[in-house]
Amino acid sequence: MQKLLLVLLAVLTFAACQNEPETQYLMEVTREVTVVVVVTATPNGEVASQATMTMTPSATPLSQLTSTPTASATSVIMPTPIDEQIVVAEQVFENGRMFYLQPVNEVWVLINQADDGLQGAWTIHDNTWTDGMPEFDPAITPPDGFVQPIRGFGKLWRENQAIRDALGWALDTEYGHVTRYEYYAGGTIADNQYVPGPGYHIIYSRDGFAYRFDETDGTWQRIDG
Numbered sequence: 001m002q003k004l005l006l007v008l009l010a011v012l013t014f015a016a017c018q019n020e021p022e023t024q025y026l027m028e029v030t031r032e033v034t035v036v037v038v039v040t041a042t043p044n045g046e047v048a049s050q051a052t053m054t055m056t057p058s059a060t061p062l063s064q065l066t067s068t069p070t071a072s073a074t075s076v077i078m079p080t081p082i083d084e085q086i087v088v089a090e091q092v093f094e095n096g097r098m099f100y101l102q103p104v105n106e107v108w109v110l111i112n113q114a115d116d117g118l119q120g121a122w123t124i125h126d127n128t129w130t131d132g133m134p135e136f137d138p139a140i141t142p143p144d145g146f147v148q149p150i151r152g153f154g155k156l157w158r159e160n161q162a163i164r165d166a167l168g169w170a171l172d173t174e175y176g177h178v179t180r181y182e183y184y185a186g187g188t189i190a191d192n193q194y195v196p197g198p199g200y201h202i203i204y205s206r207d208g209f210a211y212r213f214d215e216t217d218g219t220w221q222r223i224d225g
Contacts, residue, residue, distance in 0.1 A: 077194045079185040089176040090205060091153050094146075094168030096120065098153050099203060099211075100127060100176075107156055108203075110211065110220045111166045122213050122220040125160075127152040142169050149174065180204045186215065 087102040095117075099108040105127045113120035129152035136150045137158055146169035149157045153174055157164050180203075187197035198215035202223075205211060210223045 077192070078189075079187075079194065081185075082181070082183040084181055085178050086181045087176065088179050088181075088203065089153075089174050091149055091174040092171045093149075094171060096167045097205075097211075098149070098156075098167075098174075100152060100174075101181075101203075107152055108213070109156075109163055109167070111163075119219065119221040122218050123163075125156055127156075129155040146170065147173060175206050177206050179206070 089100040089102075091098050096109065096111040098110070100106070101108065107125045107127050109123045109125065111121045111123075133155070136148055136154050140148050140158070142148045148154060149170045151174075153170075157167065182202040184199050184202075185196065186199040188195045200215060201213040203211050203213070212221050212223050214220070
């Protein structure tokens with residue numbers, strides 16, 4: 001599902017004599033390559049196609065995003081905040097959201113715990129789905145207008161009943177993209193030495209909102225502006 005991200009865009013371009021606008025379709029996320037297929041309808045009804053590929057912008061693994069201590073004028077050592085680009089996938093559910101973080105191969109589950117849907121509980125789970133495993137359960141039929149999650153999201157959703165009950169059905173397919181990731185270390189200073197402590201993460205969703213994840217109490221909050 002999420003180790004490599006593929007955005008398949010189908011662009012239907014009709015002949016100039018038909019004067020029709022181009023239409024783009026987002027099909028599937030599975031590889032770290034963008035494939036653009038251009039299909040041209042000719043006046044005699046024949047179809048010609050051409051495909052081009054471009055690599056998705058590279059992103060930094062979380063394992064390489066280390067906080068570098070910085071000495072101040074008073075010799076107090078504090079970790080430098082992390083601000084990098086990483087590859088993620090995400091999917092929206094009836095009562096929450098899932099993020100997949102490719103660098104650490106983890107699924108972060110956000111469960112709404114407020115009427116406005118802007119905050120709630122956050123849990124971290126290893127992604128246990130690998131290529132070759134079933135992508136979905138054909139015996140599960142979602143109601144009209146809803147989607148059964150697939151691959152890593154779907155495996156966790158099907159096998160963890162508490163998560164399935166809390167999130168409900170998916171509202172759309174999953175999407176992969178490169179996004180901004182930030183980490184701010186917590187902790188205290190004792191005898192001019194940094195003592196590590198819980199911090200917080202920030203991840204930006206594909207719709208532009210920032211989500212803050214607090215290590216202190218295992219909660220998330222959408223922060224705007």
